Amino acid sequence: MTDLTDFLTREGISAELLQEVQDYSATHPVCDELKGRVPVPHYFYYGKKIWEEALAILLSGKNLLLIGDKSTGKNVLAENLATVFGRPIWDISFHVNMDAASLIGTDTFRDGQVQFRPGPVYQCAQEGGFGILDEINMARNEALAVLHSVLDFRHVIDIPGYDRIPLSEDTRFIATMNYNYAGTRELNEALVSRFAVIRMPSIETKNLERLLQEHIPDLTTKYIQQFALLFLDFQKKHEAGELTSKALDLRGLLDSIHLMHRGIPAREALDLGITNKIFDTYEASLIRDLIAARIPSKLKISEVFHS
Template sequence: MNLFESLRQQGVDPQLLDGITQFRNTYLPEADDRIPEVRFTYYGKEVWEKAIAGILGGNHLLLSGPKATGKNVLSENLATLFGRPLWTISLNVNTDAASLIGSDTFKGGEVTLKKGPVYACGEAGGFGVFDEINMAKNEALSVVHSALDYRRILDVSGYGKLKLHPATRFIGTMNHGYIGTRDLNEALVSRFMVIHMPTITKENLELILKEKTRLNDEYIQRFSQFFLDIEKKSLNAEISSKAIDLRGLLNAIGLMEVGLPMVSAMEMGIMDKTFDSYEKELVMDVYATLFSKSLTAQDLFHA
């Protein structure tokens, strides 16, 4: 199922879908190899409509929410949906202005600009994801401020100005509570349209498991309940967010399909991602309430 069909089934406003088609016809991609393939589909009609309207309105987006709410999946889906090349830009403590815009390099006996991801994205009309934007230090944030400015111009010292391609959009993602994060100032937040990413619903989680696994209906429901139960414990501060890993759950189910015992697969994908023995025990307790020790692959999957 392609993304357009998925959005139609989710009930996204047809006028917004028509807007996407017009956008794609107006701005043909210049770096097709960077348009991401769909690995996972984001589910959530309201969030989709906000994000699509924001992009069509010429805005940049800030996706804020706890772990496993689909911030990066939605970002990749948006790039695919709009047919735009994607640059994912990690804003860690070592990221500086040169690593974002570019730096001097020798080519053909001349000093030229080795383009950084923000410059390359702005030139090609791509979608740039500022991942964990609330971990960036001030030098990197100065570049982010310029990239998001309404004038849509990047001033590159020694190389003049770059006028951003009209299709360029930037998407910030942030998760409160990680070590090293901080609050964003008002001037930066004002450059974004903000979407608070809700925790995944049981219905949408079941849709993902149905799409990505061969689990039978009973165990689609049980694995969904398991994930939501440990997520609730994390939101209530009973455990950390380390075990709240939807990709880990899907990968663990894949390991079960190829023959790894169920407990071992779940340890690799979920339980052993926390290194605290007490926390792991709490997650194992939730697992034990939903799954029997005697379960085999034949019980879990369609023939």
């Protein structure tokens, strides 16, 4: 957590907010059995305004909904928030077959008797964790209805046939959603009203350059800029309706650069990390044209990385 706190200090995040978070973490310790659930982030989220809003929301005891396109850093921010608060996380990935039992728990037969097997929402609520509700708008509304009493002022889980379980005061839920994914649906108004909502902006070029520099430190300055501008090209084409969000694959871009490190030619590496994931031939050809405009066909690895 120290590295992340230092990062936030360098980012100019409000010293008062950071002190409140540190005080909260110090007075709400995590038991040894759950320390393995406190995430160690691979990436940091860049964005002073979003950080300060998110910290204020969670310090106020509210739940948080992050809305944004692909590669806007929703899951990175959610993980970072759990880290800086020092809280264990439960990752809950939604899909169309998710039901109430998958969230809260269900009866199971064990040791010759029926016992309750707790689900991730139940465990998170009891242990005072941060529940990451990933792509929450992919689940059916009837499944999400069981979360209403968890997310509002009642802060309880009412399990038929079992006790009414109060939530730990440390429990927070951070939901993410992207309207553009296949299989998503509109969230019902009652559920949305239980969150404070942040709309995640697209990553700025300067922040993408910083991300590339910090995580691939031997990239040359020229190609830090070129890869950042290439991603910006994808963003502009997406905003103009010429590319789908599939092209906005920041993980794919980073994977491609790591493949270049292994000796894969630059354009081939970008095909493996980005283009080959696009099944529409027109869109794939447009992506290759954008890559060709930024990346020479005979680019030498020595030009991409410092020796």
